Amino acid sequence: MNQSERLRVSILHGAGRENPEIGEVLQNLPYLKLFKQAVDPETFLSQHANKAPDLVLVDLDGLTQVPEWLGELINRLPASEIAVCSKCRDPDFLIRIMKLRVGSFIPLPLQRQDLEEAVARARAALQERPSEPSQIIAVTGSKGGVGTTSLATNLALALNETTPGEVVLADLARPFPQVGQFLDLKAQHTLRDLIQSADSLDAIFLRKVVQQHKSQLGVILSSAELETGFPGVIDPEALSKTLVALRTAYTWIVVDAGCWLDYLFVKLVQEADHILLLTELSVPDLQNLKKIKALFQRWELDDYKIKVVVNRYEKDYTLGLGDLESILGRPVFYTLPSDYHSLIEAINQGVPLAEVAPRSKLWRKIKGLAAELVAQSRPKTGEDKPGILRRFFLKG
Ligand SMILES: Nc1ncnc2c1ncn2[C@@H]1O[C@H](COP(=O)(O)OP(=O)(O)OP(=O)(O)O)[C@@H](O)[C@H]1O
Ligand SMILES: [Mg+2]
Numbered sequence: 471m472n473q474s475e476r477l478r479v480s481i482l483h484g485a486g487r488e489n490p491e492i493g494e495v496l497q498n499l500p501y502l503k504l505f506k507q508a509v510d511p512e513t514f515l516s517q518h519a520n521k522a523p524d525l526v527l528v529d530l531d532g533l534t535q536v537p538e539w540l541g542e543l544i545n546r547l548p549a550s551e552i553a554v555c556s557k558c559r560d561p562d563f564l565i566r567i568m569k570l571r572v573g574s575f576i577p578l579p580l581q582r583q584d585l586e587e588a589v590a591r592a593r594a595a596l597q598e599r600p601s602e603p604s605q606i607i608a609v610t611g612s613k614g615g616v617g618t619t620s621l622a623t624n625l626a627l628a629l630n631e632t633t634p635g636e637v638v639l640a641d642l643a644r645p646f647p648q649v650g651q652f653l654d655l656k657a658q659h660t661l662r663d664l665i666q667s668a669d670s671l672d673a674i675f676l677r678k679v680v681q682q683h684k685s686q687l688g689v690i691l692s693s694a695e696l697e698t699g700f701p702g703v704i705d706p707e708a709l710s711k712t713l714v715a716l717r718t719a720y721t722w723i724v725v726d727a728g729c730w731l732d733y734l735f736v737k738l739v740q741e742a743d744h745i746l747l748l749t750e751l752s753v754p755d756l757q758n759l760k761k762i763k764a765l766f767q768r769w770e771l772d773d774y775k776i777k778v779v780v781n782r783y784e785k786d787y788t789l790g791l792g793d794l795e796s797i798l799g800r801p802v803f804y805t806l807p808s809d810y811h812s813l814i815e816a817i818n819q820g821v822p823l824a825e826v827a828p829r830s831k832l833w834r835k836i837k838g839l840a841a842e843l844v845a846q847s848r849p850k851t852g853e854d855k856p857g858i859l860r861r862f863f864l865k866g
Contacts, residue, residue, distance in 0.1 A: 477589060478505040480523035480550075482514045484540070485532040492529055492555065495580050502589065511543050522549040525592040530556040531578055536566040544571050551592035555580065604717040605847050608738050610727040611748035612755040612762065617781045618748055619643060620813055620823075621806070622726035623652045624833070625746075627822045628840035629722045630687040636721040638680055638688035642738060643728030647692030653683055654820025660693035661712075668708040671715035680719075685822065688720060706737035713741050731762075736769055744843060745776045746803075751789040756797055763798060777803035779839070784808065804839050807831050 479502050483489050486509055496504050505523045508514035526547060528540065533556070544552050553574040554567050567575060573595055574588035609622035626639035640661055641649035650657060659679040664671060680688040716723045727738055739745050747762065749755045759778075766776060778798060780791065783805035791802050812827035819826065823833045 476501055476503045477524045477593060478503050479525045479527060479589075480504075480506040480514070480518065481508075481527045481529060482511060482543070483507065483509045483529045483531075484511070484537060485530060486510065489529050489531050491578070491580055492527060495582055495585055496527075498582070499586070499589070511539050515543065515546060518547065518550075522547055524596055525551045525553060525589065527576075528552065528554045529578075530554060530558070532557075534558050534560065534563065536563060540567075541570050551595050553588045553592065603847065604721050604723065605744065605843070606713060606717070606723045606725065606738075606742045607744045607746060607843065608725050608727045608742035609746045609748065610735070610739070611729050611781075612750070612758040614729060616729070616748050616750060616755070617806075618728055619648045619652055619726050620817070621746065621748055621779070621781070621836070622724055623649055624816075624823045624836045625840055626687055626722070626724040627683075627685060627824060628833075628837045629724065629844070630685055631824075631837070632840065632844060633721055635686045635688075638690060638716060638720045638723050640690040640716070640723065640725045641692040642734065643692065643726045644730035644732070647726070647728075649689065649726055650691045651820060652817055653687075653689060653822075655681055655683065655689055655691060657691040657693060659690075661690045662693040662704070664690065664715075665704055665708045665712050668711035668715070671712060673715070673719035676715055676719045704734060706733050709734055709737050710741055713738075731765065739766070739771055740769065743775060743847070745771070746779050747776060748779050748781050749794070750782055751780060751787050751791075751794060753789070756789070756794060759794070759798060773800070776800070779803055780805045782806070782808035804835075804842065806835050806839075 479496060481492055481496075481504070488507070488509055493504060493507070496502055506514070506517040508517055526543075528543070530537070540554075551573045552571060553576055554572050555576040555578050556563070556567075557578040558564075559577075564575065573591050576584045576588050607625070609618050609625065611618045623639060626637050630637040639649060641647040642661065643649075649655075658681055664676070664679065667675075677688075680690055683689050713723065725738060725742070727735060745766075747759070749759055778794070778800065780794065780802055783791075784807075791805070795801055809827070809830055809832040812823060812830045812832060815826045816823045823830070823836070827833055
């Protein structure tokens with residue numbers, strides 16, 4: 471948000487009746503836009519299910535107790551700054567308010583200057599926030615050749631269509647890193663260069679050294695030393711610092727992790743927000759998945775971030791999704807159809823799948839997978855848990 475942008479402000483009249491005083495003062499401030507108003511928190515949250523306000527003014531005029539629903543409301547609007555207005559000066563009341571994520575307390579009757587100060591604080595806080603929390607997606611698989619490079623490359627391109635310039639694809643696949651061939655790029659700087667400078671990386675330096683694909687996708691290719699990954703060649707802590715630096719520069723970091731299960735792999739999957747575990751529906755794949763599942767448990771990976779994706783899926787195989795689900799004890803996250811012809815054309819030409827087969831089912835499904843990951847990474851809004859606030863509101 472820049473200084474000239476009008477701040478979107480919504481008012482929740484938390485005492486259950488509209489207080490015209492606040493709206494009147496707001497209308498006279500040219501750099502604000504009155505977005506929505508409601509007299510109960512449930513309606514207020516549903517009004518903001520798709521778009522959160524920059525600033526929420528919670529008017530508690532007439533209340534001498536902090537309502538129970540206030541903490542819940544604040545949690546469910548994580549992208550908004552919060553200001554509370556009240557006449558009450560009771561110390562317990564004020565302490566309870568300040569224990570919540572409330573940026574400003576505005577005394578009533580409302581003074582224009584107090585509101586202006588609260589707005590300035592909210593604007594400053596919003597500017598300091600990263601626009602979206604960054605997400606690391608590690609793409610790995612049940613065996614070599616299962617399709618991790620095809621998926622990592624085209625998934626990164628699909629995400630980049632949604633947020634151009636905000637996505638970087640890093641090649642950590644061993645022993646054969648192939649992102650360079652898939653996108654017809656030659657290494658200038660490599661992941662190894664970045665890892666070696668891990669202590670001094672910042673967003674500006676990163677943007678300089680990361681290669682730009684013509685789509686605006688950032689690409690970090692691999693290097694010979696990374697291919698082996700012997701201990702001593704690369705310090706896993708340096709990989710970790712590199713990932714932290716990448717998070718400051720990009721919203722999405724897609725890593726082709728291959729399935730070389732060494733100490734660098736462990737570090738990557740520990741740091742990742744999503745682990746896409748690609749497999750086919752065959753007995754050897756399922757046997758490998760059992761072993762990988764045991765390893766993931768030993769490495770204490772958070773269960774929710776492991777997402778099984780079935781590649782080259784067809785409904786009429788003897789082994790079905792149900793068999794896989796019962797072995798892994800989790801639902802399959804996504805399936806991708808088989809389309810060798812389109813994919814091999816793209817790989818051989820060194821271009822995105824979207825360029826050779828924009829209407830193919832495989833590309834559409836990869837875009838769907840990207841959309842699913844984007845949706846999962848959004849902060850939860852008011853629609854997700856209907857009823858809870860009503861309960862609190864009635865009680866409070
Ligand atoms: N959904 C699919 N339909 C048809 N062919 C596919 C599909 N996914 C991958 N392939 C084919 O499988 C082959 C291997 O793909 P890819 O190189 O992406 O796998 P990989 O797991 O990265 O392999 P490696 O272990 O060598 O790094 C390629 O020829 C690719 O075209
Ligand atoms: Mg590969």
